[in-house]
Amino acid sequence: MSVQRNLWTSWVFTAGVLMVGAFPAVSLCQSASDQDVEKIPTKPIEEIVVYGEKSLPNLRREVYRKEENFFAVFSSLNDDDEYDISCYYEVPSGTHIREHVCRANFVKDATAADYEGWRKGLAVVPAYTVIMQKKRRLGLKMELLAAEHPELLEALNEYSNAKHVLKSEMKKCEGMIVCRR
DSSP, X not given: OHHHHHHHHHHHHHHHHHHHHHHHHHHHHHTOOHHHHHHSOOOOOOOOOOOOOOOHXXXXXXXXXXXXXXXXXXXXHOSOGGGOEEEEEEOOTTOOOOEEEEEEHHHHHXXXXXXXXXXXXXXXXXXXXXXXXXXXXXHHHHHHHHHHOHHXXXXXXXXXXXXXXXXXXXXTTTTOSSOOO
């Protein structure tokens, strides 16, 4: 009982000292006159960026959001629906772990046609061939649209920056069994 009373007494004493020590500082801060405030040179702040501690899953979700935004902007500017890109989560066969994937419509179409040809025993151009040909054209479309539309370039920069932040945080966890980030 006396140990508890001693702990309580020391806690109350510490709290009292802290409170008494804080009040003079508050009264000093409040005593500044309007003339003193006018003398302080003010300069407009262009931008303040504060990076708080974020966990790796939150950083990864941020990358996914930026990626989805980039592809949404691209798809809205793109005039060919075949090259529109959509992002979603899927669970690959053989696992129960969801993956975030973004695919162009031509990838889905070529894969479906390849499967249909295999199922019916028809000779079709392999999906890999179609995808590789159209992938080059997709890259060119992205470059041209990014050069013409600053909002697409901005979305790409945000996505790239988010990936860079995630990658640098993941490097801090290299070699650790459990990373508390």
